[in-house]
Amino acid sequence: MILQTENLEQSFPVSGGRRVQVLNGVSISVNAGETLGVVGESGSGKTTLGRAVMRLSEPTGGRVFFEGRDVTHANSAHLRRILRRRAAMVFQNPSTSLNPFLKLVDALTEPLAVHRIGSRSERRQQAYDMLERVGLDRAQAERYPQELSGGQRQRVGVARALMLNPALVVADEPTASLDVSVQAQVVNLFQDLQRDLGLAYLFISHDLALVSHLSHRIAVMYLGRVVEIGPAAEVFDRPKHPYTVVLSSMRRPAGEQLTPGGDPPSLLSPPTGCAFHPRCPIARPVCSTTAPELTALAETKGHEVACHFPGDLELSGGLETAVAP
Numbered sequence: 001m002i003l004q005t006e007n008l009e010q011s012f013p014v015s016g017g018r019r020v021q022v023l024n025g026v027s028i029s030v031n032a033g034e035t036l037g038v039v040g041e042s043g044s045g046k047t048t049l050g051r052a053v054m055r056l057s058e059p060t061g062g063r064v065f066f067e068g069r070d071v072t073h074a075n076s077a078h079l080r081r082i083l084r085r086r087a088a089m090v091f092q093n094p095s096t097s098l099n100p101f102l103k104l105v106d107a108l109t110e111p112l113a114v115h116r117i118g119s120r121s122e123r124r125q126q127a128y129d130m131l132e133r134v135g136l137d138r139a140q141a142e143r144y145p146q147e148l149s150g151g152q153r154q155r156v157g158v159a160r161a162l163m164l165n166p167a168l169v170v171a172d173e174p175t176a177s178l179d180v181s182v183q184a185q186v187v188n189l190f191q192d193l194q195r196d197l198g199l200a201y202l203f204i205s206h207d208l209a210l211v212s213h214l215s216h217r218i219a220v221m222y223l224g225r226v227v228e229i230g231p232a233a234e235v236f237d238r239p240k241h242p243y244t245v246v247l248s249s250m251r252r253p254a255g256e257q258l259t260p261g262g263d264p265p266s267l268l269s270p271p272t273g274c275a276f277h278p279r280c281p282i283a284r285p286v287c288s289t290t291a292p293e294l295t296a297l298a299e300t301k302g303h304e305v306a307c308h309f310p311g312d313l314e315l316s317g318g319l320e321t322a323v324a325p
C-alpha cells in the first residue's frame with residue numbers, strides 16, 4: 001500500500017477563537033499502481049485532504065502513512081527524504097504552479113538539483129526526456145511557461161511532478177482550468193503514464209464522470225467526511241448514497257440532471273446527525289440526530305456507504321420529484 005490515512009482530521013482557526021473542521025475522520029488508502037478518485041463539491045474537504053496527505057498542512061488529528069511509515073508528525077528532514085521524493089502534486093492551475101521567470105528546463109531540473117541528483121548535463125537530459133514523455137518537444141525546454149498553451153503548461157506541471165520518479169501523484173483538479181478538448185488529452189496522459197510507470201494517483205475532482213473514467217475506486221466526500229467509497233463502476237453506476245446519486249446524474253443531458261436541495265451548509269455550523277440531511281429528499285427523523293457510520297454493503301466487496309437508508313433513494317424514485325431543477 002502506498003498511502004493510508006486513519007481518521008484524518010484537519011481544522012483551521014477562524015475569527016472569534018473558533019475552529020472550522022474541514023476534515024472529519026477521513027480514512028482512505030491508495031495501492032501501488034491504483035487510482036483513487038476523490039469527488040465532492042466545493043467545501044467537501046477534498047483539496048484539504050490532498051494537501052494534508054502531502055503534508056502541505058499539519059493534520060490536527062488522525063494519521064498519515066506513506067509506504068507503511070507514519071509521516072503524520074515527521075520532522076522536515078524526514079519528510080523531504082520520504083515524502084518529497086516519493087510523492088508529488090499536480091495543481092489545478094499550471095499558470096500559478098510554474099515560476100514565470102524560469103525556463104522549462106530549469107523548472108524541471110530544479111527538484112533534481114534540490115536533492116543533488118546527477119550532474120547538470122544529466123539533469124538537463126532527464127528534463128528533455130521527461131518533456132518528450134509527456135508529449136512535448138524538447139525544443140520547448142528553452143521557453144517560459146507563459147509562452148505555452150494551458151494544456152502544454154499542465155503537461156509541464158505533470159513532467160515536473162514526475163522528475164523525482166514518485167510512486168504517488170496527488171492531482172488536484174488538474175483539468176479544471178482547461179478546455180474540454182484539452183481535458184481529454186491530459187486525462188489520456190495521466191492514464192498513459194500510469195500504465196508505463198506504475199504510478200498511483202489520488203485524483204481529486206468535482207466531476208464524478210471524469211473521475212469514474214480513470215479511477216479504480218472512488219471516494220465521495222461531503223462536508224469533510226467520506227460518505228461513499230468503492231469500486232468506480234459501482235459508485236458511478238449503482239450509487240447508494242443520495243448525494244452520490246445526484247452527482248452521478250451529471251452525466252445525463254442538461255435538462256435531466258439533478259441538484260441537491262438548497263446550498264451546502266456552512267462548515268462553521270454543520271448540521272447535526274447526517275450532514276446531508278437538510279438537503280436529502282429521503283431524510284427521516286433519525287437522520288437529523290444520529291450521524292451514520294461508513295458501513296460495508298453486503299452485496300459488493302469494498303463498497304461502503306454512510307447512510308441510514310442506503311439505496312432507498314433509487315428504490316423510492318423520490319429524487320426525481322424532490323430535487324430535480
Ligand code: SF4
Nearest residue numbers: 274277280287307308
Ligand atoms: Fe439522507 Fe438520512 Fe441517508 Fe443522510 S442518512 S443521506 S439524510 S437518508
